[in-house]
Amino acid sequence: MRTLISYITASFVFIATSWNVLGKEIAKDENIYEQRMELYQKAEAVSLIPWYYFAAIDQYERNVRLVRRDLPKATGALGIYIPPERWAGPLNRNKHDTNPFTISQFGGLGMDGNGDGVANPNDDEDVIFAIARYLQTYGTDHEHLKIALWDYYQRSKTVDLILGKVKIYKKYKTLQLDDHAFPLPLHANYTYKNTWGDARGWGGRRIHEGTDIFAHYGVPVRATCYGVVELKGWNKYGGWRVGIRDINNTYHYFAHLNGFASNLREGQIVEPGMIIGSVGSSGYGPPGTAGKFPPHLHYGMYKDNGYTEWSFDPYPHLKMWERAEKMQKKQRG
Numbered sequence: 087m088r089t090l091i092s093y094i095t096a097s098f099v100f101i102a103t104s105w106n107v108l109g110k111e112i113a114k115d116e117n118i119y120e121q122r123m124e125l126y127q128k129a130e131a132v133s134l135i136p137w138y139y140f141a142a143i144d145q146y147e148r149n150v151r152l153v154r155r156d157l158p159k160a161t162g163a164l165g166i167y168i169p170p171e172r173w174a175g176p177l178n179r180n181k182h183d184t185n186p187f188t189i190s191q192f193g194g195l196g197m198d199g200n201g202d203g204v205a206n207p208n209d210d211e212d213v214i215f216a217i218a219r220y221l222q223t224y225g226t227d228h229e230h231l232k233i234a235l236w237d238y239y240q241r242s243k244t245v246d247l248i249l250g251k252v253k254i255y256k257k258y259k260t261l262q263l264d265d266h267a268f269p270l271p272l273h274a275n276y277t278y279k280n281t282w283g284d285a286r287g288w289g290g291r292r293i294h295e296g297t298d299i300f301a302h303y304g305v306p307v308r309a310t311c312y313g314v315v316e317l318k319g320w321n322k323y324g325g326w327r328v329g330i331r332d333i334n335n336t337y338h339y340f341a342h343l344n345g346f347a348s349n350l351r352e353g354q355i356v357e358p359g360m361i362i363g364s365v366g367s368s369g370y371g372p373p374g375t376a377g378k379f380p381p382h383l384h385y386g387m388y389k390d391n392g393y394t395e396w397s398f399d400p401y402p403h404l405k406m407w408e409r410a411e412k413m414q415k416k417q418r419g
Protein backbone atom coordinates (compact mmCIF):
# COMPACT_ATOMS: atom_id res chain seq x y z
CA MET A 87 0.00 0.00 0.00
CA ARG A 88 2.72 2.33 1.03
CA THR A 89 4.62 1.72 -2.21
CA LEU A 90 1.49 2.39 -4.17
CA ILE A 91 0.90 5.72 -2.41
CA SER A 92 4.47 6.84 -2.90
CA TYR A 93 4.26 5.76 -6.52
CA ILE A 94 1.10 7.85 -6.97
CA THR A 95 2.72 10.83 -5.23
CA ALA A 96 5.78 10.48 -7.42
CA SER A 97 3.62 10.45 -10.56
CA PHE A 98 1.82 13.59 -9.43
CA VAL A 99 5.10 15.35 -8.85
CA PHE A 100 6.24 14.24 -12.27
CA ILE A 101 3.06 15.41 -13.97
CA ALA A 102 3.22 18.77 -12.16
CA THR A 103 6.84 19.26 -13.26
CA SER A 104 6.18 18.44 -16.87
CA TRP A 105 3.21 20.79 -16.93
CA ASN A 106 5.36 23.52 -15.54
CA VAL A 107 8.05 22.88 -18.13
CA LEU A 108 5.39 22.80 -20.81
CA GLY A 109 3.93 26.12 -19.64
CA LYS A 110 7.32 27.78 -19.73
CA GLU A 111 8.08 26.36 -23.14
CA ILE A 112 4.83 27.69 -24.54
CA ALA A 113 5.60 31.17 -23.18
CA LYS A 114 9.09 31.09 -24.67
CA ASP A 115 7.69 29.88 -28.00
CA GLU A 116 5.20 32.71 -28.31
CA ASN A 117 8.01 35.14 -27.76
CA ILE A 118 10.21 33.48 -30.37
CA TYR A 119 7.34 33.52 -32.89
CA GLU A 120 6.98 37.26 -32.35
CA GLN A 121 10.71 37.80 -32.80
CA ARG A 122 10.70 35.82 -36.02
CA MET A 123 7.62 37.55 -37.40
CA GLU A 124 9.25 40.90 -36.70
CA LEU A 125 12.32 39.86 -38.71
CA TYR A 126 10.22 38.58 -41.64
CA GLN A 127 8.21 41.77 -41.71
CA LYS A 128 11.33 43.91 -41.65
CA ALA A 129 12.59 41.91 -44.63
CA GLU A 130 9.26 42.42 -46.37
CA ALA A 131 9.48 46.17 -45.77
CA VAL A 132 12.90 46.47 -47.41
CA SER A 133 12.34 44.02 -50.26
CA LEU A 134 8.57 44.13 -50.98
CA ILE A 135 8.66 40.31 -50.90
CA PRO A 136 5.80 39.00 -48.73
CA TRP A 137 6.85 37.90 -45.21
CA TYR A 138 5.65 34.33 -45.70
CA TYR A 139 8.44 33.61 -48.19
CA PHE A 140 10.97 34.40 -45.48
CA ALA A 141 8.98 32.42 -42.93
CA ALA A 142 8.89 29.41 -45.26
CA ILE A 143 12.63 29.47 -46.03
CA ASP A 144 13.45 29.92 -42.36
CA GLN A 145 11.15 27.11 -41.24
CA TYR A 146 12.54 24.75 -43.89
CA GLU A 147 16.13 25.44 -42.86
CA ARG A 148 15.39 25.28 -39.14
CA ASN A 149 14.01 21.78 -39.53
CA VAL A 150 16.87 20.64 -41.75
CA ARG A 151 19.32 21.91 -39.14
CA LEU A 152 17.53 20.07 -36.36
CA VAL A 153 18.16 16.71 -38.02
CA ARG A 154 21.60 17.28 -39.55
CA ARG A 155 24.84 16.86 -37.63
CA ASP A 156 27.03 18.57 -40.22
CA LEU A 157 25.39 21.97 -39.71
CA PRO A 158 26.00 24.21 -36.70
CA LYS A 159 23.10 24.68 -34.29
CA ALA A 160 21.13 27.92 -34.65
CA THR A 161 22.01 30.55 -32.06
CA GLY A 162 19.42 33.26 -32.75
CA ALA A 163 15.73 33.33 -33.60
CA LEU A 164 16.31 32.35 -37.21
CA GLY A 165 17.07 28.89 -38.56
CA ILE A 166 18.57 30.03 -41.86
CA TYR A 167 22.21 29.03 -42.24
CA ILE A 168 24.31 30.66 -44.94
CA PRO A 169 27.59 28.71 -45.34
CA PRO A 170 30.84 30.78 -45.06
CA GLU A 171 31.76 30.45 -48.76
CA ARG A 172 28.33 31.77 -49.72
CA TRP A 173 28.36 34.53 -47.17
CA ALA A 174 31.90 35.76 -47.97
CA GLY A 175 31.83 34.95 -51.70
CA PRO A 176 33.19 31.80 -53.42
CA LEU A 177 36.53 33.36 -54.41
CA ASN A 178 37.04 35.29 -51.20
CA ARG A 179 40.13 33.92 -49.47
CA ASN A 180 38.82 35.18 -46.18
CA LYS A 181 35.98 32.72 -45.57
CA HIS A 182 35.04 34.63 -42.43
CA ASP A 183 35.00 38.05 -43.99
CA THR A 184 32.55 40.42 -42.29
CA ASN A 185 33.38 43.52 -44.31
CA PRO A 186 30.30 44.33 -46.43
CA PHE A 187 32.43 46.02 -49.06
CA THR A 188 34.91 43.19 -49.73
CA ILE A 189 32.10 40.63 -49.47
CA SER A 190 30.20 42.39 -52.23
CA GLN A 191 33.42 42.59 -54.31
CA PHE A 192 33.63 38.78 -54.17
CA GLY A 193 29.93 38.32 -54.90
CA GLY A 194 29.15 37.03 -51.42
CA LEU A 195 25.63 37.17 -50.01
CA GLY A 196 26.71 38.71 -46.70
CA MET A 197 25.01 42.01 -45.83
CA ASP A 198 24.95 44.46 -42.98
CA GLY A 199 21.26 44.50 -42.11
CA ASN A 200 21.36 46.27 -38.75
CA GLY A 201 23.66 49.15 -39.74
CA ASP A 202 26.58 48.33 -37.42
CA GLY A 203 29.01 48.27 -40.34
CA VAL A 204 29.60 44.52 -40.01
CA ALA A 205 28.13 41.71 -42.10
CA ASN A 206 27.78 39.06 -39.41
CA PRO A 207 26.49 35.61 -40.49
CA ASN A 208 25.36 34.98 -36.91
CA ASP A 209 23.23 38.11 -36.71
CA ASP A 210 19.55 37.54 -37.48
CA GLU A 211 19.02 40.94 -39.07
CA ASP A 212 22.09 40.60 -41.27
CA VAL A 213 21.03 37.13 -42.35
CA ILE A 214 17.41 37.97 -43.20
CA PHE A 215 18.56 41.10 -45.00
CA ALA A 216 21.05 39.04 -47.05
CA ILE A 217 18.29 36.60 -48.04
CA ALA A 218 15.95 39.48 -48.90
CA ARG A 219 18.58 41.07 -51.11
CA TYR A 220 19.37 37.76 -52.81
CA LEU A 221 15.69 37.06 -53.61
CA GLN A 222 15.13 40.63 -54.72
CA THR A 223 17.75 40.31 -57.46
CA TYR A 224 15.32 37.87 -59.14
CA GLY A 225 12.14 39.86 -58.58
CA THR A 226 9.30 39.97 -56.10
CA ASP A 227 6.62 37.86 -57.80
CA HIS A 228 6.01 34.15 -57.19
CA GLU A 229 7.47 32.87 -60.47
CA HIS A 230 10.74 34.74 -60.04
CA LEU A 231 11.02 33.78 -56.39
CA LYS A 232 10.62 30.15 -57.44
CA ILE A 233 13.61 30.52 -59.78
CA ALA A 234 15.60 32.23 -57.02
CA LEU A 235 14.88 29.27 -54.72
CA TRP A 236 15.85 26.77 -57.38
CA ASP A 237 19.16 28.55 -58.04
CA TYR A 238 19.87 28.73 -54.34
CA TYR A 239 19.06 25.15 -53.31
CA GLN A 240 19.47 23.27 -56.63
CA ARG A 241 16.96 20.66 -55.44
CA SER A 242 13.36 20.57 -56.62
CA LYS A 243 12.19 18.74 -53.48
CA THR A 244 13.50 21.61 -51.35
CA VAL A 245 11.79 24.19 -53.55
CA ASP A 246 8.51 22.24 -53.27
CA LEU A 247 8.80 21.99 -49.49
CA ILE A 248 9.40 25.73 -49.17
CA LEU A 249 6.58 26.66 -51.56
CA GLY A 250 4.22 24.40 -49.60
CA LYS A 251 5.02 26.35 -46.45
CA VAL A 252 4.56 29.62 -48.33
CA LYS A 253 0.98 28.53 -49.11
CA ILE A 254 0.26 27.51 -45.52
CA TYR A 255 1.63 30.68 -43.91
CA LYS A 256 -0.12 32.83 -46.50
CA LYS A 257 -3.44 31.20 -45.68
CA TYR A 258 -3.23 31.16 -41.87
CA LYS A 259 -1.23 34.39 -41.41
CA THR A 260 0.46 33.04 -38.28
CA LEU A 261 3.57 31.05 -37.40
CA GLN A 262 1.84 29.10 -34.65
CA LEU A 263 0.69 26.02 -36.52
CA ASP A 264 1.90 23.25 -34.22
CA ASP A 265 -1.51 21.77 -33.33
CA HIS A 266 -2.12 18.12 -34.08
CA ALA A 267 -5.04 15.72 -34.13
CA PHE A 268 -5.26 11.94 -33.83
CA PRO A 269 -5.99 10.46 -37.30
CA LEU A 270 -9.25 8.80 -36.21
CA PRO A 271 -12.08 10.39 -34.20
CA LEU A 272 -11.50 9.49 -30.56
CA HIS A 273 -15.04 8.21 -30.14
CA ALA A 274 -14.53 5.57 -32.87
CA ASN A 275 -13.62 1.99 -31.96
CA TYR A 276 -9.98 1.49 -32.81
CA THR A 277 -6.89 -0.33 -31.57
CA TYR A 278 -3.23 0.06 -32.29
CA LYS A 279 0.09 -1.02 -30.89
CA ASN A 280 3.69 -0.35 -31.71
CA THR A 281 4.65 -2.48 -34.73
CA TRP A 282 7.26 -0.23 -36.24
CA GLY A 283 10.18 -2.19 -37.70
CA ASP A 284 8.30 -5.54 -37.80
CA ALA A 285 9.16 -7.74 -40.78
CA ARG A 286 6.76 -7.69 -43.72
CA GLY A 287 6.59 -10.55 -46.22
CA TRP A 288 4.69 -9.13 -49.14
CA GLY A 289 6.71 -7.50 -51.93
CA GLY A 290 10.15 -8.66 -50.85
CA ARG A 291 12.05 -7.93 -47.67
CA ARG A 292 10.65 -4.80 -46.11
CA ILE A 293 10.17 -3.61 -42.60
CA HIS A 294 6.94 -2.15 -41.37
CA GLU A 295 7.37 1.63 -41.68
CA GLY A 296 4.43 2.82 -39.66
CA THR A 297 1.69 2.08 -37.16
CA ASP A 298 -1.47 0.15 -38.05
CA ILE A 299 -4.64 1.47 -36.48
CA PHE A 300 -7.40 -1.13 -36.75
CA ALA A 301 -10.97 0.13 -37.08
CA HIS A 302 -14.16 -0.58 -39.02
CA TYR A 303 -14.66 0.21 -42.69
CA GLY A 304 -15.72 3.79 -43.24
CA VAL A 305 -14.41 5.32 -39.99
CA PRO A 306 -13.30 8.85 -40.96
CA VAL A 307 -9.57 9.45 -41.38
CA ARG A 308 -8.42 12.94 -40.47
CA ALA A 309 -5.41 15.11 -41.21
CA THR A 310 -3.14 15.18 -38.17
CA CYS A 311 -1.44 18.52 -38.81
CA TYR A 312 -1.41 21.72 -40.83
CA GLY A 313 0.01 20.80 -44.20
CA VAL A 314 -0.29 20.39 -47.94
CA VAL A 315 -1.60 17.28 -49.71
CA GLU A 316 1.50 16.13 -51.56
CA LEU A 317 0.11 12.87 -52.90
CA LYS A 318 -3.24 11.22 -53.52
CA GLY A 319 -3.69 7.99 -55.47
CA TRP A 320 -3.08 4.27 -55.77
CA ASN A 321 -0.01 2.23 -55.02
CA LYS A 322 0.11 -1.61 -55.06
CA TYR A 323 1.26 -1.78 -51.44
CA GLY A 324 -0.65 1.08 -49.87
CA GLY A 325 -3.85 1.00 -51.95
CA TRP A 326 -5.66 4.32 -51.90
CA ARG A 327 -3.38 6.63 -50.02
CA VAL A 328 -2.75 10.23 -49.11
CA GLY A 329 0.51 11.97 -48.22
CA ILE A 330 0.55 15.25 -46.34
CA ARG A 331 3.61 17.45 -45.80
CA ASP A 332 3.61 19.53 -42.62
CA ILE A 333 5.57 22.69 -41.79
CA ASN A 334 8.35 20.67 -40.13
CA ASN A 335 9.40 18.93 -43.38
CA THR A 336 7.63 15.79 -42.13
CA TYR A 337 5.57 13.68 -44.51
CA HIS A 338 2.49 11.96 -43.07
CA TYR A 339 1.38 8.89 -45.00
CA PHE A 340 -2.15 7.42 -44.78
CA ALA A 341 -2.65 4.08 -46.55
CA HIS A 342 -5.25 1.36 -47.28
CA LEU A 343 -8.08 3.92 -47.41
CA ASN A 344 -11.57 2.94 -48.48
CA GLY A 345 -11.88 6.24 -50.34
CA PHE A 346 -11.01 9.93 -50.24
CA ALA A 347 -12.97 12.92 -48.94
CA SER A 348 -15.05 14.22 -51.85
CA ASN A 349 -13.05 17.28 -52.87
CA LEU A 350 -9.61 16.32 -51.63
CA ARG A 351 -6.96 17.20 -54.19
CA GLU A 352 -3.18 17.39 -54.44
CA GLY A 353 -1.87 20.80 -53.45
CA GLN A 354 -4.74 21.42 -51.05
CA ILE A 355 -4.07 22.83 -47.61
CA VAL A 356 -5.37 20.78 -44.70
CA GLU A 357 -5.56 21.35 -40.97
CA PRO A 358 -5.67 19.07 -37.93
CA GLY A 359 -8.95 17.14 -37.75
CA MET A 360 -10.00 17.75 -41.37
CA ILE A 361 -11.48 14.58 -42.92
CA ILE A 362 -9.38 13.29 -45.82
CA GLY A 363 -10.85 9.81 -46.33
CA SER A 364 -12.02 6.70 -44.50
CA VAL A 365 -10.61 3.44 -43.16
CA GLY A 366 -10.48 0.55 -45.61
CA SER A 367 -8.46 -2.47 -46.70
CA SER A 368 -7.27 -1.39 -50.14
CA GLY A 369 -3.86 -2.39 -51.47
CA TYR A 370 -1.57 -5.36 -51.96
CA GLY A 371 -2.51 -5.64 -55.62
CA PRO A 372 -3.53 -3.71 -58.73
CA PRO A 373 -5.89 -0.70 -58.43
CA GLY A 374 -9.14 -1.66 -56.78
CA THR A 375 -7.76 -4.63 -54.83
CA ALA A 376 -9.20 -4.73 -51.30
CA GLY A 377 -10.04 -7.13 -48.51
CA LYS A 378 -6.71 -8.96 -48.35
CA PHE A 379 -6.39 -8.03 -44.67
CA PRO A 380 -8.65 -6.57 -41.96
CA PRO A 381 -9.50 -2.88 -42.42
CA HIS A 382 -6.99 -0.53 -40.84
CA LEU A 383 -5.23 2.77 -41.33
CA HIS A 384 -1.54 2.47 -41.97
CA TYR A 385 0.08 5.65 -40.65
CA GLY A 386 3.67 6.48 -41.55
CA MET A 387 5.98 9.43 -40.91
CA TYR A 388 8.98 10.47 -42.99
CA LYS A 389 11.47 13.26 -42.46
CA ASP A 390 13.37 15.24 -45.10
CA ASN A 391 16.84 16.53 -44.24
CA GLY A 392 17.61 18.46 -47.40
CA TYR A 393 19.22 15.45 -49.16
CA THR A 394 16.97 12.52 -48.52
CA GLU A 395 13.99 11.25 -46.61
CA TRP A 396 13.72 8.48 -44.02
CA SER A 397 11.01 6.77 -42.06
CA PHE A 398 10.68 7.14 -38.30
CA ASP A 399 8.36 5.62 -35.74
CA PRO A 400 5.00 7.44 -35.63
CA TYR A 401 3.78 5.51 -32.57
CA PRO A 402 4.99 7.96 -29.87
CA HIS A 403 3.49 10.86 -31.84
CA LEU A 404 0.14 9.11 -32.22
CA LYS A 405 0.08 8.46 -28.46
CA MET A 406 0.94 12.08 -27.76
CA TRP A 407 -1.73 13.52 -30.10
CA GLU A 408 -4.34 11.12 -28.73
CA ARG A 409 -3.54 12.13 -25.16
CA ALA A 410 -3.51 15.87 -25.97
CA GLU A 411 -6.86 15.65 -27.72
CA LYS A 412 -8.41 13.71 -24.82
CA MET A 413 -7.15 16.36 -22.43
CA GLN A 414 -8.54 19.20 -24.55
CA LYS A 415 -11.92 17.49 -24.67
CA LYS A 416 -11.96 17.12 -20.88
CA GLN A 417 -11.10 20.80 -20.43
CA ARG A 418 -13.92 21.83 -22.73
CA GLY A 419 -16.21 19.59 -20.67
Ligand SMILES: [Zn+2]
Pocket residue numbers: 294296297298383384385
Ligand atom coordinates in the same frame (compact mmCIF):
# COMPACT_ATOMS: atom_id res chain seq x y z
ZN1 LIG B 1 0.86 -0.89 -41.84
